[in-house]
Amino acid sequence: MSTPAAAQLERWQRFRTHRNKALAADHGWLTLTSFEWLDAQPSGVERAPGLWSTDGTTAALTAAAQDGLTFVETGEPVDGTITATLFDEESLMWVQFGGADGRQVVVELAMRAGRYAIRTRDASSPVFTEFDGVPTFHYNPDLVIEAGFEAYPEPVPVPIGTANPLVDGVHYSVGEVVFRLPGIVHELRLHAEEEKLGALTITFHDETNGDTTDEWRKVSTARPRVDASGKATVILDFNRAINYPSAFTPYGTCPMPVKNNSLDARIEAGEMQPGLAH
Numbered sequence: 001m002s003t004p005a006a007a008q009l010e011r012w013q014r015f016r017t018h019r020n021k022a023l024a025a026d027h028g029w030l031t032l033t034s035f036e037w038l039d040a041q042p043s044g045v046e047r048a049p050g051l052w053s054t055d056g057t058t059a060a061l062t063a064a065a066q067d068g069l070t071f072v073e074t075g076e077p078v079d080g081t082i083t084a085t086l087f088d089e090e091s092l093m094w095v096q097f098g099g100a101d102g103r104q105v106v107v108e109l110a111m112r113a114g115r116y117a118i119r120t121r122d123a124s125s126p127v128f129t130e131f132d133g134v135p136t137f138h139y140n141p142d143l144v145i146e147a148g149f150e151a152y153p154e155p156v157p158v159p160i161g162t163a164n165p166l167v168d169g170v171h172y173s174v175g176e177v178v179f180r181l182p183g184i185v186h187e188l189r190l191h192a193e194e195e196k197l198g199a200l201t202i203t204f205h206d207e208t209n210g211d212t213t214d215e216w217r218k219v220s221t222a223r224p225r226v227d228a229s230g231k232a233t234v235i236l237d238f239n240r241a242i243n244y245p246s247a248f249t250p251y252g253t254c255p256m257p258v259k260n261n262s263l264d265a266r267i268e269a270g271e272m273q274p275g276l277a278h
Helices: 004-023
Strands: 032-037 051-054 059-063 080-084 091-097 105-112 115-122 144-160 169-179 188-194 200-204 217-221 232-237
Touching: 051 115, 059 091, 144 188, 169 200, 169 232, 217 232
Parallel strands: none
Antiparallel strands: 032 115, 051 059, 059 080, 091 105, 105 115, 144 169, 144 232, 169 188, 188 200, 200 217
């Protein structure tokens, strides 16, 4: 019969298996090989055929059949000029080319900071083909913490930077996760954003950053539980702290933590810097 600790470890191991499989998905984050802004004048780009442009509202691509571009969604060839319109922060896996099946490279159209850009996702990228899992710290049950959650009356927009210095972001803080870490007497607070079904995501710095971990990481919780007295709590499991895509590629536009989301402690749990020995 498994003990609660053994069951907890087993759940974490399943989480790690699913996480590594998700990262290794076709044309996922590990396949990013470029990021380029589009100009008003139709022009070529570094890693994709055709002429690309934008009038600020719509993106356009002009290509001939011999360029070998096809639509990702239908497989139909691109021959002439096609257009697409996105809202800010939206992305579209638009066209593809290359390889024996014509699908080696997918070109993603993205709208970031009010500007159109394209990113290529190449299935032959060594970051993807040589991936064998993200290194992690050993599981630490002491860093599974019950934390309070103090919700704000309304979400508070907080300007933030991103992994791309030309792209600004906004963190919509819905409240603060309040907790203590083992060996640290003072209370800690981290701003949280709300995700699907009321789950929370906390993006944070800690003192392992730049040493054994990337510059920042994130950890998610389930929807806060509220007891009869109205007190809300969440389980903050730092063993499930993960890297943003920008830890694996220089072509991400991932959000940085808000100014105060820095822990004066070494969170030696969760994902380490990619490339470190397991």
